[in-house]
Each structure stands twice: as C-alpha cells, then as structure tokens.
Amino acid sequence: MAEVTIRGVKKHFGEVKALDGIDLKIEDGKFVVLLGPSGCGKTTLLRCMSGLEKVTEGKVLFGEKDVTGYAPKDRNVSMVFQSYAVWPHMKVYSNIAYPMKIKKFDKQEIEKRALDTAKLLGISELLDRYPVQLSGGQRQRVAVARAIVLEPAVLMMDEPLSNLDALLRVLMRSELKKLQERLGTTTVYVTHDQVEAMTMGDLIAVMKDGIIQQYGRPEDIYHRPANKFIAGFIGSPQMNFINVEVKRKEGKMCLIAPGIEVECTRENEQKIDRGKHKRLIMGIRPENIHHVAGREATPIEGKVYFTERLGAETIVHLKVGDMRIISKIAGDEIFEEDKEMNMYVDTSRIRLFDPESERSILD
Numbered sequence: 001m002a003e004v005t006i007r008g009v010k011k012h013f014g015e016v017k018a019l020d021g022i023d024l025k026i027e028d029g030k031f032v033v034l035l036g037p038s039g040c041g042k043t044t045l046l047r048c049m050s051g052l053e054k055v056t057e058g059k060v061l062f063g064e065k066d067v068t069g070y071a072p073k074d075r076n077v078s079m080v081f082q083s084y085a086v087w088p089h090m091k092v093y094s095n096i097a098y099p100m101k102i103k104k105f106d107k108q109e110i111e112k113r114a115l116d117t118a119k120l121l122g123i124s125e126l127l128d129r130y131p132v133q134l135s136g137g138q139r140q141r142v143a144v145a146r147a148i149v150l151e152p153a154v155l156m157m158d159e160p161l162s163n164l165d166a167l168l169r170v171l172m173r174s175e176l177k178k179l180q181e182r183l184g185t186t187t188v189y190v191t192h193d194q195v196e197a198m199t200m201g202d203l204i205a206v207m208k209d210g211i212i213q214q215y216g217r218p219e220d221i222y223h224r225p226a227n228k229f230i231a232g233f234i235g236s237p238q239m240n241f242i243n244v245e246v247k248r249k250e251g252k253m254c255l256i257a258p259g260i261e262v263e264c265t266r267e268n269e270q271k272i273d274r275g276k277h278k279r280l281i282m283g284i285r286p287e288n289i290h291h292v293a294g295r296e297a298t299p300i301e302g303k304v305y306f307t308e309r310l311g312a313e314t315i316v317h318l319k320v321g322d323m324r325i326i327s328k329i330a331g332d333e334i335f336e337e338d339k340e341m342n343m344y345v346d347t348s349r350i351r352l353f354d355p356e357s358e359r360s361i362l363d
C-alpha cells in the first residue's frame with residue numbers, strides 16, 4: 001500500500017498540453033476518482049502515475065520514494081482498463097494465475113491466491129471457462145481479479161465499467177467499492193461519469209484541460225463547487241445558471257433578473273463585494289427549486305413549458321422571462337403546459353459565481 005504524490009506534473013504531446021501542472025496527493029488506502037470530460041487528461045495522468053507514460057516535467061512519488069523514472073513493473077501497480085484485458089487463449093484460472101507465474105510464485109501459493117481472489121469476486125464457478133464463454137461483467141471481474149491478485153500498492157482503473165450495460169454498471173459500482181474497502185488498496189479510478197464519481201470516490205479530482213479544478217469529498221464538490229464548470233458538470237439535470245444584477249432593495253441585498261428577485265442570505269451577503277460584484281451568475285440546482293413555499297424560499301414567477309414525468313420525480317421546465325429554468329420535484333405530478341405558476345428558490349442553496357472568472361465567490 002502506498003500514498004501517491006503528484007508534484008507539478010506536466011505532460012505534453014507536441015503542442016498538446018495533456019497535463020498542464022498537476023499537484024495531487026492520494027492518501028494511503030483511499031479511493032480517489034479522476035473525473036472530467038473526454039480529453040481532459042485523465043488517462044494521461046493515470047498512465048503517468050503507473051509509469052506507462054513518461055512525464056514531461058514534475059515528479060511522481062509513492063510514499064517517500066521518487067518513482068518518476070521507474071518502469072511500471074518496478075512500481076507495484078496494477079491496472080484495469082475499459083476493454084476487458086483478459087487473455088482469450090487462457091482459461092479464467094490461468095488468467096488470474098498468470099501474473100504470479102511471471103513473478104515465479106510457488107505453485108501452492110499461486111493456487112491459494114487464485115482461488116481466494118476468484119472467491120472474492122464471485123467467479124469461483126467460472127475458473128474452467130475461456131473468456132469467450134463469459135459475459136462482459138464476468139470478464140471484467142476476471143480482469144479485476146488478475147489486477148488485485150498480486151496485492152498491488154496502487155490499483156488503477158480506467159473507465160472499467162464503460163462497456164457494461166446500465167444495470168450491470170450499477171451492480172459493479174457497489175461491488176468494486178466494497179471490494180476496495182475490504183482490501184484497503186489505494187485506488188485511482190478514472191471516469192467521465194459523475195454518478196460513478198459521486199458514489200464511489202472517497203475523494204474526487206475534477207479535471208478540465210489538463211488541470212485539476214477541484215479536489216475534495218463528493219459532498220463538497222456537489223454542494224460547494226469551486227467554479228461554474230464544476231457546478232455544471234456534476235448534477236442532473238444541470239444546475240440552473242442565471243445572470244443577475246446585485247441591487248439593494250429596502251435595505252436588503254437582492255439578486256435580480258427578469259421574473260426573478262431573490263433575497264440574499266446573510267451569509268452570502270457578506271461575501272458580495274458591492275464595488276466589484278454588480279453582476280453575478282446565480283447557480284441553483286433543480287432540486288432546490290420547489291413548488292411549495294418554504295422558510296428560506298423566494299418565489300419565481302413562470303409558465304410551465306414542459307414536464308418530464310419520471311415516475312419517482314418530476315422535472316418541470318419553466319419559462320421565466322426569456323429563460324428556461326428547470327426544477328426537480330419528488331413524486332409524480334402533472335403540471336399543465338402554459339399554466340402560470342410560482343416556484344420557490346431555496347436561497348440557502350444558491351451558489352454565486354463571478355461572471356468573468358466564473359469562480360465561486362462564496363468559499
């Protein structure tokens with residue numbers, strides 16, 4: 001097991017700055033997710049950690065040891081990829097045993113570990129089959145078994161569930177998470193799927209354009225996103241972003257847009273610099289716009305434009321002035337189109353971003 005430290009890492013492919021200065025500390029035993037859109041550098045960062053890719057600049061440390069120049073085989077890491085990298089000509093048992101054979105473990109040890117690991121992943125019944133006789137999910141379990149059988153210091157997974165169907169993905173999500181908790185192996189997990197990141201990570205590093213935008217616990221990333229990009233990337237439906245003017249009305253600081261007038265909470269009021277913040281971007285998640293008045297609630301006047309009834313929840317698209325505001329409500333409700341209605345913004349949940357830098361002004 002190991003702590004991994006990335007210090008000032010850059011990786012350039014010619015003109016492309018795949019990594020543009022990464023600092024990251026992954027504590028021993030943690031499950032850390034690298035999350036971001038396609039092309040943001042997740043795979044490259046993972047490959048730099050594993051040694052499959054040489055860094056252009058910066059350092060990679062495992063514990064205190066500088067492993068920057070080490071080959072993958074000298075780093076004691078294992079990787080699981082999106083494509084099930086199992087050997088088709090070997091039965092499941094041999095696939096799991098193979099890494100130990102290479103390392104010249106004795107026969108008894110190989111057998112014991114292979115059987116134990118297969119049991120851990122629930123594939124004991126499949127040991128005599130060839131990969132072609134397995135489902136996608138079973139094959140991916142074999143790949144995971146093979147990756148953990150050597151008890152690596154760091155387990156790295158690159159979108160390992162992307163090829164599975166939706167139902168299996170949900171199942172494997174919880175299984176991988178529980179497996180990691182049981183093993184306590186430091187794990188770095190790459191995904192572009194925000195739900196995977198939120199549900200599996202102890203910590204999430206959100207990436208964009210080769211830079212880490214925010215590193216924190218899932219709840220912090222969700223409730224206190226550091227900038228508009230992160231706020232928009234996480235959460236479904238997406239957070240509503242509304243350009244507002246900051247004005248004082250009857251001694252109260254208000255956020256105003258056509259059809260919207262929201263009073264600032266005291267806490268937020270203290271963060272607003274009246275000289276600088278004449279305009280802001282107000283962010284409010286759909287689930288924080290309710291259709292019954294609450295304590296910390298300010299009304300929005302709108303017209304129902306479209307309703308998505310999902311059974312357990314209802315997503316209401318409202319036309320407010322020229323804007324489309326989306327609200328998510330628990331339960332199955334019918335809202336007539338074009339009906340005028342008030343929705344209520346939970347002002348304690350509002351996020352505020354600077355229009356130029358798009359950074360949050362609240363933290």
Ligand SMILES: Nc1ncnc2c1ncn2[C@@H]1O[C@H](COP(=O)(O)OP(=O)(O)O)[C@@H](O)[C@H]1O
Pocket residue numbers: 013016017018036037038039040041042043044045
């Ligand atoms: N071997 C390579 N040669 C040239 N460009 C590359 C190479 N690998 C990755 N890139 C570029 O680096 C950027 C980051 O890629 P990658 O790390 O694969 O992103 P992600 O895994 O987040 O989708 C992309 O612009 C990609 O095109």
Ligand SMILES: [Mg+2]
Pocket residue numbers: 042043044158
């Ligand atoms: Mg990738």
